[in-house]
Amino acid sequence: MTSSVxxxxxxxxxxxxxxxxxxxxxxxxxxxxxxxxxLVATWVAIxxxxxxxxxMPGDPAGAIIENLRRTQAVSxxxxxxxxxxxxxxxxxxWQQYFGYLxxxxxxxFGISTAxxxxxxxxxxxxxxxxxxxxxxxxxxxxxALGTGLGILAGRKPGKGFDAIAAPLSTFIGALPFFAVAxxxxxxxxxxxxxxxxxxxxxxxxxxxxxxxxxxxxxxxxALLPAFTIIAGSIGGWLLGMRNMMITxxxxxxxxxxxxxxxxxxxxxTQYAARNAILPSVTGLAVSLGFVVGGSLLAEVVxxxxxxxxxxxxxxxxxxxxxxxxxxxxxxxxxxxxNFIADSVYGLIDPRAREDV
Numbered sequence: 001m002t003s004s005v006x007x008x009x010x011x012x013x014x015x016x017x018x019x020x021x022x023x024x025x026x027x028x029x030x031x032x033x034x035x036x037x038x039l040v041a042t043w044v045a046i047x048x049x050x051x052x053x054x055x056m057p058g059d060p061a062g063a064i065i066e067n068l069r070r071t072q073a074v075s076x077x078x079x080x081x082x083x084x085x086x087x088x089x090x091x092x093x094w095q096q097y098f099g100y101l102x103x104x105x106x107x108x109f110g111i112s113t114a115x116x117x118x119x120x121x122x123x124x125x126x127x128x129x130x131x132x133x134x135x136x137x138x139x140x141x142x143x144a145l146g147t148g149l150g151i152l153a154g155r156k157p158g159k160g161f162d163a164i165a166a167p168l169s170t171f172i173g174a175l176p177f178f179a180v181a182x183x184x185x186x187x188x189x190x191x192x193x194x195x196x197x198x199x200x201x202x203x204x205x206x207x208x209x210x211x212x213x214x215x216x217x218x219x220x221x222a223l224l225p226a227f228t229i230i231a232g233s234i235g236g237w238l239l240g241m242r243n244m245m246i247t248x249x250x251x252x253x254x255x256x257x258x259x260x261x262x263x264x265x266x267x268x269t270q271y272a273a274r275n276a277i278l279p280s281v282t283g284l285a286v287s288l289g290f291v292v293g294g295s296l297l298a299e300v301v302x303x304x305x306x307x308x309x310x311x312x313x314x315x316x317x318x319x320x321x322x323x324x325x326x327x328x329x330x331x332x333x334x335x336x337x338n339f340i341a342d343s344v345y346g347l348i349d350p351r352a353r354e355d356v
Contacts, residue, residue: 031343038339045331049324050100109325114317120325123310128292130200131299131306134222136291138229143284145230146237150280151273153238154245155264166242169235181228181301188224195224198303225302229295237280244276251275282341289337292330 065079103109109120153162189197201208201217208214248254249272257271258264292307299308307326314322 034339034342038335041335042332045335046101046104046328047097049328049331050097052327104328110321112314112319112322114313114319114322120321123322124307124325124329127305127307127310130304131295131308132291133218134225134299134304134306135229135295135308136288138226138295139233139284139287139291141226142230142233143237143280143287146234147241147277147280149234150238150241151245151268151276153242154249154272154276155268157242157246162242165238169238172231173235173239175232177228177232178297178301180232181225181298184224184228184231185301196221197224200305222304225295225298225304228301229298237283240283241276241280244279245272248272248276281344285337285341285344286334287337289334290330292333 065074107121109124112118112120112123115123149161149165153165156162185197189195196202200221201214202221206214206217249268251272254267254271257267262271295306296308296311298304299306300312303309307330310322311326313319314326
């Protein structure tokens with residue numbers, strides 16, 4: 001009797017569903033979905049970048065006209081030309097929007113009011129290389145140093161190096177970055193005179209040129225801002241890598257490697273650290289996206305001629321054209337960095353594609 005029931009139940013039970021084979025098709029679906037998402041995000045960023053300045057109070061064209069009237073007579077034709085130049089054409093908003101898209105396609109960001117009559121693209125071009133050199137280099141150095149020290153700290157939690165590194169990193173990370181920059185500037189540049197206090201080079205005695213005088217001056221002026229940025233960001237990389245190492249060293253594959261008698265160094269580097277570093281790599285890609293925006297506080301404190309300092313100048317001088325262009329460039333660079341991070345992570349870890 002029992003056997004017959006078991007036979008009936010066995011016959012009535014549906015066969016188990018075969019798990020779908022995930023291969024190249026799932027990868028293409030994953031990347032297609034991410035591309036669609038970032039295309040929509042790019043359109044949203046461009047659209048917000050158009051509307052927000054036009055909803056803010058202020059009139060950049062009026063500021064230019066007022067400054068010109070202090071030194072010369074301004075005709076009605078000149079007033080209309082300046083108003084058209086700065087978006088005050090009086091056309092409907094939707095026409096201005098499509099005109100704005102056409103200008104972007106041509107790489108035309110308008111004329112800067114703070115650096116009138118210099119085009120915005122030329123102003124940004126003069127500052128972006130300073131930012132890429134300073135903030136890009138310091139971001140990579142902080143990542144390398146913080147990640148390496150985080151591996152050492154995570155090997156033996158609460159003991160040895162970790163007992164000093166973890167509390168110290170937490171303390172430094174809690175300090176206001178602006179105050180740390182000013183203290184370093186006051187002590188190392190003002191009191192000891194080891195470094196210049198402001199500017200990107202010796203502006204009183206040199207002109208920008210690729211020679212044996214200008215390059216050492218650039219490096220000398222960049223050392224103190226670089227040290228400030230690294231000191232303020234290395235703790236985050238260290239703590240992040242340390243916490244991932246603590247989680248990873250308890251995984252079964254790490255314990256198996258130790259049971260096989262592999263050397264502790266090989267277990268830490270090739271098994272634990274190799275997997276624990278994945279979130280940090282993603283964070284590095286995102287951080288590199290913010291490099292274009294510069295380190296605003298550091299560049300303002302040291303009057304460093306990068307994008308961050310340009311943004312500060314655009315706000316203080318109410319330069320909407322420059323502000324708008326900087327917002328757009330920073331937004332697009334962050335979106336591009338996030339897309340690269342998503343793509344790399346999807347290739348490295350197939351689990352990221354499982355919900356496709």
